[in-house]
Amino acid sequence: MKKIIIILFAAIAAAGVSAQKSGNAMRISPAQKLGFVEQIIEQYYVDTINANNVVDEAIVAMLRTLDPHSTYSDPEATRALTEPLQGNFSGIGIQFNMLDDTIRVIQTVAGGPSEKVGVLAGDRIMSANDTLLSGVKLPQADAIRHLRGPKGSEVDIKVLRRGVADTISFRIIRDDIPTYSVSSAYMVDPSTGYIKVTLFGETTAHEVRDAIARLRGQGMKQLILDLEDNGGGYLGAAVELAGMFLDKDDLIVYTDGIHTEPYFYRNPERGIMPDGRVVVTVNQYSASASEILSGAIQDNDRGVVVGRRTFGKGLVQRPFPFPDGSMIRLTTARYYTPSGRSIQKPYTAGEEDEYNADMMKRYKAGEFMSADSVHFADSLRRETIRLHRPVYGGGGIMPDAFVPIDTAYYSDYYRNLVARGILNRYCISYIDDHREQLKADYHDEDSFMKGFAVTDAMMEALVALGTREGVEFNKEQYDVSEPVIRVIVKALIGRDLFEQSTYYRIANPLNPIYRRAVDIINSTADYTTILPEQKI
Secondary structure, three states: HHHHHHHHHHHHHHHOOOOOOOOOEEEOOOHHHHHHHEEEEEEEHHOOHHHHHHHHHHHHHHHHOOOOOOOEEHHHHHHHHHHHHHHHEEEEEEEEEEOOOOEEEEOOOOHHHHHOOOOOOOEEEEOOOOOOOOOOOHHHHHHHHHHOOOOEEEEEEEEEEEOOOEEEEEEEEEEEEEEEOOEEEEEEEEEEEEEEEEEEEEHHHHHHHHHHHHOOOOOOOEEEEOOOOOOOOHHHHHHHHOOOOOOOEEEEEEEEOOOEEEEEEEEOOOOOOOOOOOOEEEEEOOOOOOHHHHHHHHHHOOOOOOOOOOOOOOOEEEEEEEEOOOOOEEEEEEEEOOOEEOEEEEEOOOOOHHOOHHHHHHEEEOOOOHHHHOOOOHHHHHEEOOOOOEEEEHHHHHHHHOOOOOOOOOOOOHHHHOOHHHHHHHHHHHHHHHHHHHHHHHHHHHHHHHHOOOHHHHHHHHHHHHHHHHOOOOHHHHHHHHHHHHHHHHHHHHHHHHOHHHHHHHHHHOOHHHHHHHHHHHHHHHHHHHOOOOOO
């Protein structure tokens, strides 16, 4: 013990640390204490340890005592978190699926590295730089690591192609590959546009602006903005996107914290779509930046919010990167909607499991089935800016028009097909076997939507695949879910044949939130009942 005490005093002296003595105890800062603990463990622990792992775990444990959204990520996890938000990554430019332990190319990125050298949809990638990728039960994350790499670096791949006996070799020079936050944009009807935003990244505002211009060119006068399942992203992207629909100087959001001054985000200029009906769709998985945008639209009485109560994340995280590529995302402020609402749902510091269980509690309480199951205290009541409609804080954005979950067609048999990946696997195999014929029959998305139908023979093949993979056939449940299965199969085939937007064009009518949004935006009575002074 005496030796340890001497080491501690030596460490203090070496670091030039001043310490105050109080009786027989010496006061040191929490940071100094952590440093001493790390030194003691390294020098005296019984077994060999990885000091980096010990420190990483200590950081995670510290942040866990603060709030549910202050987090630490190691370098690899940090890259995985930031890449989707940055708008690009470096790779070979393919969309692929893992099927039967093999990478199957679904599409090549237009103008990307793989397309330039001649890689085709349907090719099976067998190896990369002499590392076998097929038949070795490689996790998808590991496959991605072999294909991605720094811009300008080379990767040699070998592929199998239908109709070609031997493998084909390609040398690909990696390049920046764009990632998109607008996954779908199309015309619902001659005057109604639809845009789905999946995250808020560096390019989101630019993508939405382009989508609005493109849809206006097709006759759009009103817009459905889909934020369902959008977990958020950059605050700045949400502010810029909200501003597109607001007037100059309209308040979008403000932030405040103990160590930060209140900051008010006002629209710097009149938006590109300040008039015309707007419906924003949300659900229980819409969070953070999605709540900033939907809250700004609702509080400014600019549009109608449709769906279910959002997640309830009203905390702002600031990234603090470390030189090794790891990062802390520390909560530094709360955000408030224009009416003064805090959207953050209640939490107890350190009770992460309880916080994460909130969604299941909401489900069991019947909230996803009935708006009457949601209760707000009167103290949380605020009013919208122009129409003085009542709105409530303290736990997500409550939509103007509530839409319950529709479970009528979703049997256990259907859920098992989805959970085991049977639908995806069947559609990939179907396209693989019929790609040339499909391309000959359907030259574009519109012709596919009008002309392609899922046949009874296809459904029988799907059921047979499910049976082989352990999904027991249930005739009664199959009959209940058959209409949904047919639509989803067509949507998945359309997606892989054309683009992601094709999937939503086909599958969206199954979504009750989408259907309600279409009804409201096209009904003067419904829309103006919610926003009676809205310009239309």
